Amino acid sequence: MMHKLPVKDSTSFFENVYDVVRRIPPGRITSYGAISEYLGLCKSARMVGWAMNAAHSAVNDIPAHRVVNRNGVLTGKHHFGGSSIMQQLLENEGVEIENDQVKNFNQLFWDPREK
């Protein structure tokens, strides 16, 4: 049978985003754009951030704090229930942050294609 696909299947871009984010190693960070590019949504980085917002509601252990924008700025920090929660989560992993921006962004950047 299976004439129809399940309501939500693994091809859902939500799942794809979550899967990538979950693979971000602690102490590393990546960008919305990198994820969207990796998923073939290259010009739809907004969708990634939007999926993350949905993930926030979900119970999943999604390290959303490891996803920042292309400049390494913690643009999503206000979605963690506090103004500095995201920053503290990152600092707790050894990521240095200054003025809401990740220091050594280029060095800590994790490319989804790495592994």
Add this chain to the structure above:
DNA sequence: ACTCTGACGAACC
């Protein structure tokens, strides 16, 4: 069916 909204990013002025 339509309009508005976005945790982005790049182009444009």
Add this chain to the structure above:
DNA sequence: TGGTTCGCCAGAG
């Protein structure tokens, strides 16, 4: 250098 506009497209109202 920096603010504005546009593209992207799925959800919500």
